[in-house]
Amino acid sequence: MIAETRQLVHDTWALAWPARDDVARHFYARLFEIDPDAARLLTATDMVAQRKKFTDMLAAIVGAIDEPDELVPASSALGRRHAGYSVEDRHYDSVGDALLWALGQTLGGRYTPEAHAAWHEAYALLSALMRRGALSASGAWTAGREGGAR
Numbered sequence: 001m002i003a004e005t006r007q008l009v010h011d012t013w014a015l016a017w018p019a020r021d022d023v024a025r026h027f028y029a030r031l032f033e034i035d036p037d038a039a040r041l042l043t044a045t046d047m048v049a050q051r052k053k054f055t056d057m058l059a060a061i062v063g064a065i066d067e068p069d070e071l072v073p074a075s076s077a078l079g080r081r082h083a084g085y086s087v088e089d090r091h092y093d094s095v096g097d098a099l100l101w102a103l104g105q106t107l108g109g110r111y112t113p114e115a116h117a118a119w120h121e122a123y124a125l126l127s128a129l130m131r132r133g134a135l136s137a138s139g140a141w142t143a144g145r146e147g148g149a150r
Helices: 003-034 036-041 047-064 068-084 091-110 113-138 140-146
Strands: none
Touching: 003 036, 003 047, 003 091, 003 113, 036 091, 047 068, 047 113, 068 113, 091 113
16 A cells, blocks of 8 residues: 555544444444344344444554554454454455444544545455465465466
8 A cells, every 4th residue: 555545544533532332333234234134143242342343453553554564464464363253254245334334424624535545445455464364364365376276
């Protein structure tokens, strides 16, 4: 990601931070609307605590976006943990859609097309790293690498 893209992500997250619980509420409402299967993964979850974990995780990711030595292992570990929660590869697309929508709902006119594009790129990077971590948790990544397929 180029510096301007990273800066847009930082700037819009700084705008969203005071309303972080709104971001999380919008996110989960939209996620459960577009992906009912994702809702089933969280049926026994304390959603107040989950919303805080979600926004804290976003803050950490945004904070590490300029530090690939932190971002890559942390995102891969996050993907491995989510694989343990039965998150499937297909869930990453609905999560991305819900995240971008939630930011737009929370920030309104401050969520410009440029900010949307920056968050889209940031999420694409994050989800690729998480998917790779999830694959390594399943052994598919290692098996593929050992067989020369990847």
